[in-house]
Amino acid sequence: MLLLVDLDNTLVDRTSAFACWATNFVRSLGRPHSDAAWLITADRDGYEPRGSLALAIKQRFRMDRGIEALVDTLLFEHVELMTMDPRTRIALREAREAGWRIGIVTNGATAQQTQKIEHLGIEPYVDCVVISEAVGMKKPDAGIFRLAAQEWGCDLTDGWMVGDHPIADISGGRAARLKTGWVSRGQEWPNDVPPPTLTRRTAAEVIDALIRIDARNARRRRQG
Structure with missing residues (x-):
């Protein structure tokens, strides 16, 4: 079979891991918790293309970090938080x-x-x-x-x-x-x-x- x-x-x-990462990420920027909620919603449970989400993050938080670096952040930084x-x-x-x-x-x-x-x-x-x-x-x-x-x-x-x-x-x-x-x-x-x-x-x-x-x-x- x-x-x-x-x-x-x-x-x-994946959902819990990304939510934990988003909370920590927003906190590291000194942003309010409402921004973590925005990021979790914008992620669409992983179905939002990483490039477009990276661009939205860069614009919302006025970040100097490049899009490619933000895409890598989105791809990999929550992986170590995942559980089974x-x-x-x-x-x-x-x-x-x-x-x-x-x-x-x-x-x-x-x-x-x-x-x-x-x-x-x-x-x-x-x-x-x-x-x-x-x-x-x-x-x-x-x-x-x-x-x-x-x-x-x-x-x-x-x-x-x-x-x-x-x-x-x-x-x-x-x-x-x-x-x-x-x-x-x-x-x-x-x-x-x-x-x-x-x-x-x-x-x-x-x-x-x-x-x-x-x-x-x-x-x-x-x-x-």
Whole structure:
């Protein structure tokens, strides 16, 4: 069985790490806390292009720092603040022990996403990592999911895509003929988007559910 998993806000807590960094960054500039709230909102949970966010920061805070330096700051300074729920590590390990092939499919800069994976020691839990910048396509393009499946010659119709973003992860996974598991993080599913195959609050809960579903289906096959 193929299990493709998103990285940011699925396997790792990107939102909290960026919020912590933004608070510290604004404080270092002697700015009020309201500016940290502005920065967190402007980031759009990582979906605002780094160049445009860097320009907005430079203009709002009247900084002398160049755009390229600010982009590097945005890409890398929050990485060391990122965490991974121990239950997610357990779920990944149990999925591999149950025979799942696991791949990370993530949008983002290759150097940044690689640094996150290395910082949190995720490599032992996955078989493959596909990063959008490295392959020249990004979610929700179905091609990036097909590329990940080709790593092992897996059939996408037998696979799952697990992630937190309704469009990039769930609609993209569905377009690639994958079943989909939404990591809701306590949010409501948008009414204008077709729903996922299943929903749980955390990545660990989604992966645990998939393991149980696969085990149940295997028992039914054995029983004829």
